[in-house]
Amino acid sequence: MADDASAPPVRVRNRRGQGDRLRQEIVTAATGLLDETGDESAITLRSVARRVGIAAPSIYRHFPDQPAVVLAVVRSAFAELDERLRAAVDAAGRTPRERLLALCQAYLEFGRTRPGRYRTMFGGLWVPDLAAGSVTEEDMATLGRQSMRRLAEALEACVGAGCSTSADVSADAVALWLGLHGLAHQRAVSPSFPWPPDIAERVVTALAHLTDA
CATH class of the missing domain: 1.10.10 (Arc Repressor Mutant, subunit A)
Known part of the structure; x- marks a missing residue:
């Protein structure tokens, strides 16, 4: 047969x-x-x-169920993202500004090369009723925490070096992530839009309050 x-x-x-x-x-x-x-x-x-x-x-x-499988996939994706961010910072130049820009570029590159994973990581469409399923609020709260911490540390280093005027690193790190996330998403859904070649640096410079120092 x-x-x-x-x-x-x-x-x-x-x-x-x-x-x-x-x-x-x-x-x-x-x-x-x-x-x-x-x-x-x-x-x-x-x-x-x-x-x-x-x-x-x-x-x-x-x-225990399908959402738990997807949660494991999402956790693995966040671990890959964080590893990319770490590697980008390690390979970047010596200045805090260069390291922050490299980290942000690595974030955007992850969104570009892993579109399905990226959308699922932040889309939340797979999450069931948190009160009834196996996925808990704590599970969701911890996702991406290490990557956010890495972003805040890079911004704080810029403040310490005098190349960022941020007066609230924690809040500005969240604002910077939102800017990166928005850019990553819009690039994915609007690939034909005439994006300025330096749009990523413009977003980072504004939201991280970077100076020319």
Whole structure:
């Protein structure tokens, strides 16, 4: 009989004690579905199980429901974003201004190269009733916290170096993130708009209160 191209892959069972491996395979499969479709609704327990090569009920050993799977995908995406930000700062020039600009460019580049992940990270369309599902308010509150802290630290360094006149680093860091987020989103939905080549630096300079010093 000919091979059925639509059949799920046959998965080799993990050895005893390798449950974490299956959990990661589930997250990887869900992330792949999101990258391919750009739509978090494509992440269902059945579609993920089929890609991994397991029965859908096997997922319940690691995740209580579908939103918990998407939460794991989103957490992984935020970890990737933070790693990109860290690497950009480490590779940037010596001045705090250069490091802040590099961090902001890395943020925008993440949004450009990971559109499905980025939209899901900040869209919130996948989040169910927080009072009834497995995803909690604390889960949502912690998302992106490290990246925001990194942005605030970069801005604070600019203030310390005298190249930013920000009088409230915490508030201005949030304003700067909102500006970056808005630009990342609009670039994605309006790619044909004639964006000024220096629009990112203009946004950062204004919202971070950067000076020529």
